[in-house]
Amino acid sequence: MTRPPTMEDVARAAGVSRSTVSRVFQGGGERVSPDAMIEVHEAAERLGYVHNLVASGLATRHGRQLGLLIRDATNPAYGHLHAEMNRAVEAAGRTLISVTAFRHDYGTAEVEGLNRLRGQRVAGIFVGTGVTAAEDLVEAVSAVPLMIVGRPNDHPLIESVSYDERSHGRMVAEQLAAAGHRRIAVLNAPLLYSRVFALRMRSLRERCHELGVETREVELLPVEQGVVRALDAAREEHLTCIACPVDYVALDLLRAAAERGVRVPEDVSTVGFDGMGDGLDLLGLATVRLPIAEVAHEAVARMGDLLVRAQESPKGPPAPLTDASPSARHAVHAGQFLPGRTLGPPAEHRRG
Structure with missing residues (x-):
């Protein structure tokens, strides 16, 4: 069985010293001329040399x-x-x-x-x-x-x-109150599912309470059923907005609303959190963008x-x-x- 190429093999093929090869792979090319670096990488590619980061000690606690x-x-x-x-x-x-x-x-x-x-x-x-x-x-x-x-x-x-998820939850609550909402649905997930979701929605509920906005908690999981439960609660209990703990849940809610002929925001509004998905601006999703x-x-x-x-x-x-x-x-x-x-x-x- 042919042995795998070593650092010494690369040095010989590139016409440089072993220490130069070591500096290229272990030091990111520090103190190595551009020409020598090119020669080393080309030699390594020809030989099929793969540098072992762990064996080289790069992954120690003083490494890179x-x-x-x-x-x-x-x-x-x-x-x-x-x-x-x-x-x-x-x-x-x-x-x-x-x-x-x-x-x-x-x-x-x-x-x-x-x-x-x-x-x-x-x-x-x-x-x-x-x-x-x-x-x-x-x-x-x-x-x-x-x-x-x-x-x-x-x-x-x-x-x-x-x-600052506490601030984000309060931010959304204040936007809902400013828009005139007084009774809303809040989709909640267990702490074990996401500590982030739990903090966002708890902060939102607390600020809503301070602002005189009534919140109706709806179980999120499983998401496909949770958004339907929220839409049903909004219709039956005259809730005017559904707060979602994350944008992908808000998107699932928009799909479920479209399937049921529920107009957003004419029949019910919705908001999310994260603000990072492509196309959210085209959809016009109201959300919080994370820093x-x-x-x-x-x-x-x-x-x-x-x-x-x-x-x-x-x-x-x-x-x-x-x-x-x-x-x-x-x-x-x-x-x-x-x-x-x-x-x-x-x-x-x-x-x-």
Whole structure:
């Protein structure tokens, strides 16, 4: 059996030293001339050489690779977060390894994904998921710098840069009240399904109560049935708007409304959250746009601080975190409300 090509083989084929090849693959080409870099990559391609990142030590906690645990990239908000995290990590001169968990795994796949990233010995890990409890992440924090990105977090031992979902829920409630709505349906999902959804809708309900807007809670799951239940409740109980915890649910509601001859917003209004799907402006969906780019770039900068702190510590794993450890920093960024045709005044206001 023919042995796989080695770094020495690439060096001989390219006419350079082994240390030059090492700098090209392990240092991203630092201190290597452009001509030499081209020769090395062309030689590696001819020989079929594949550099082993883990064996080379790039994935140690002092290395260049960072991990991202992300949830359900079919959700546009997570897809955009993935893209922005890649962009920010590359701008910082590092590389990103990502693991995706699907939304119906209820946390199991997230824990497995986190373990896979730790197995890759990445320098630090970003957790951009909405299900796994922060308490279940503390063990990982004691092994490698870890930061929650995107989702709300106030755990005293875990750093985070998040969307201000409390503010977003209140923002939507204020828009509904300003449009004249006084009785609305609110689609709710269990905490286990999404901590983000739960916080958004709880904040919306609380602000509605303060503003004198009555809320009727409707079970979201399964989504195809939840949107129908909300439409039925709106018809039977004279509710004038249906608040959805995420844009893809609002789109399912628009489909169900069209199938039943329910006009939006003439018969019932609807709003969503995220504001990241292609074509939402054409549909005219009223929603909250998440500040994804801002969150991603601050998270990567903050991770750099954590890595520097880890490098300054004595060699070996970080000391276990305890309640006496310094409190973690939590930053939040608020998005903006995007008006759309799906949110209009109640029918009785239009008649007046």
